Amino acid sequence: MIRIAMWSGPRNVSTALMRSFGARADCAVVDEPLYAFYLAATGLDHPGRAAILASQPTHWWGAVDALRRPAGKALQYEKHMAHHLLPEVGREWLGEVVNAYLIRDPAHVVASYAKVRGTPTLEDLGYPQQVEIFRAHGGPVLDSAALLRDPAGQLRKLCAELGIEFDPAMLTWPAGRRDSDGVWAPHWYAAVERSTGFAPYRDEPVDVPAHLTHLVEAAQPFYDELAAHRL
Template structure:
């Protein structure tokens, strides 16, 4: 079984990319398996917190052990939020998977985050964690802007890097919720539940609040290190 661990920051197209892989007949998907462990350690009061904690292991090692279980399909796609990789989480298991990275320009991430969650920290955006994993293990880097500009071309390149064949089914999917969606879907997935494919690329300027401009500056070197390897 090929296990793909796709590491993304927040306010990206990570759920749409999970839909894309879920549309493959040969692929099982797992939605943010470290989320409950992240909430248990941080104590953060996210929407649906109690449901998330009840739906997944709150111990990271148990969550990772579950990921080792066979899925009945030759490919498994794990959608991970990079900020869920807290310092307390062990790293040795990352050598067991094929790591990949979904990135987005930090100005757009910070501008989008500020609209829904207030003021994040650099760790909340996941860039340092992505760079840590990339330096240790490498893996293909997918820039979300390029993905939206050319889904077929970018997915072909990504699949080649992952060692799996490209499947045209990855370009579209039926609307609606999936049994594999996390229990947090009602709070976050309304747009992707309406979608039937990747949204058109809209090159709009990012409106970053002045008080968060320092975050864009702090994140920029991490993003650029990864972007230099983007497909």
């Protein structure tokens, strides 16, 4: 079994990309396996916190051990949020998976994040964690804007880099919820549940709040390092 760990920051198309891999008959998907650990470790009060803590291991090693159990498919796609990789999480297991990275321009991420969750930190956006993993393990880098502009072309390139065959089934999927969705889906997945494929790319102006421009500047070097290797 090939295990693909896709590391994304928030306010990206990570759930749609999970849908894409879930549309493959040969692929099992795992939705944010470190989320309960992250909430337990940080004490953050996210929507559905109690249900999330009850649905997953709350220690990182328990989550990692669960990922090692065969899913009965040739592929296992793990949708990871990079900010869940807290400093206390062991890194040895990252050598067991094929790491990949979903990135988005920091100005777009910060502007979008500010609308729904207030003031983030650099670590909340996941760029330093993505760069840390990339420097240690490499792997393909997928830019969300490029993916939305050309889903077929970008997915073909991604599959080639991952060492798997491209499956046209990755381009469309039935609307609705999945059993593999995290218990937090009712709070966040409404748009994805309505979707049947990747949404068209929209080149919209970015309005970053003035008090967060420093965060875009701090994130930019990390993004640029990854973007230099994008598909």
